[in-house]
Amino acid sequence: MLKINKYAAIDIGSNAIRLLIATVIEKEGYAPQFKKTSLVRLPIRLGADVFLEGKISDVNYERMKDAMKAYSLIMKNHKIKKYRACATSAMREAENGIQVAKKLFDATGIDIQIIDGNDEAAIIATTDLNHLIQDNKVFLYVDVGGGSTEFTVFANGNTITSRSFKLGTVRIINDMVKESIWNDVKSWIVENTKDYDKIEVIGSGGNINSIYRFSEKKVGKPLSYFFLANFYEEVKSLTYHERIFEMQMNPDRADVIVPATRIYLSAMKWSKAKNIYVPKIGLADGIVKSLYNEQKARDLLVK
Template sequence: MKVRKFAAIDIGSNAIRLLVNNVIEEKGKKTVFTKSELVRVPVRLGEDSFTVGEISEDNEERIIKSMKAFRLLMDVNRVEKYMACATSAMREANNGMEIIEKVQREAGIKIDLIDGKREAEIIASTDLKQLIQKDQAYLYIDVGGGSTEFTLFNEGVIKVSKSFKLGTVRLLNNMVGDATWKKLEDWIKQHTADLERISIIGSGGNINKLHKMSGRKEGQHLSYVWLNAQYNFLNSLTYEDRISELGLNTDRADVIIPATRIFLMATKWSGAKKIFVPKIGLSDGIIKSLYFSAS
């Protein structure tokens, strides 16, 4: 038996994450991927990038310190290979490239700037295909702080995908107009109109948290009715109540509401009855991509 270690760094608009995975190889058996370590740092880059166009000195310092810590954690875990990806907040910041170069100099970590299409491709390399049945259609939705990726699967393959600047941090800062919502509605209805059976596959920390709050077991789906009721319930509480009564993290207690709204609207416009939450995302896709490219 051989145990290899790979790491993924996801620099998002709401948080920065390090995932370290054990990859267990044993002759005659299927390769097993297990989580070894997950660190999440609530650096909300989107509030800088989307509102003032650049990342503040304070958040720049927090990014560099986080990356130095991640570098040490990868070293002590003896990580064989890593990949660090930054999405919309870093892409749209005027000083994004400057910070990326500084991180490489000071922390020794190379960061790749990826767009929505590349992000969808990486996520598609996860165990997503094991969930997808060929006789059904699925709308995969990955909600982020700056953007949301939509990918339509039909007959087991990707038919179309699109990224919309419709993220939780943008919504919190009132930076999404009616025109963006209308474009999303038109896109979903256009591509799902002829599909009789369609389900949602949800990705991201917010839908994972919602699934956990529902009390459903792993593999059990959420319904539109439950999600709508939960949306109304969350909206009835103050930000402070969501933290004290529901135990939500300070950087989750606000973004969970706009995230729920995105899933609700997409479910309504697509006519989907079920929302599956496999708890996979960009970091999991990075690990799989690294492993298969290194094998």
């Protein structure tokens, strides 16, 4: 007999706010199946407020409130077992971030946890990468967001180290990333990958997922450094409007795709990786996995 439950994750990022509804299917004697049932993405670019003005504007607060009300109704309709809402770089740097979270809770009932970069990296690391992270391989996991990028090194099936940097696409397009940040990232990657002979990169985030769709690769096949470098030159050569019309990109993707590609390419270059895998997972998937694991732990305590 199957045991079926739904969990929800709200990822409040610097570029967009996402709601993931995941169905977890359990059968005794088998590993649980996690199925993405619904994904709703709203391009509320909080980073444009916070990184330039230091706080979330009244206009974007109202948009967030509408989003949380809508997400609450969607979760109710799906009859989810449990949810978690996590806010990352933009809200944790906003001077009114805690105040906005409290106002949103009072207005919508959605409890938002503002997490730091290390927590973000740790949650992402809980995602199911077993089909990629094999005992005899080394990977650099790169999760590019609007406000920050999280890097994790996996070796021999274990997490070796992770680090979050204020290197995000929204920051870059607003000219807020100094060369020293790029140098810090380069130094960290080189230092933490230099002892390994062969490294592959795992990329996550909306931008690398978009690039993967353009590649028309079969699911599971990696993108080469050569492909990514050519893609980078192509998108750089086009104007913002040309990317929207000729490449049919969403307006909120067409500007951040360029800095995102640069980050992935740089990570590959500095780690000397020839390929990047794109499993299409991220913070929301990690939140769902952690919710499920916490529920299983509670069930065991009850027994």
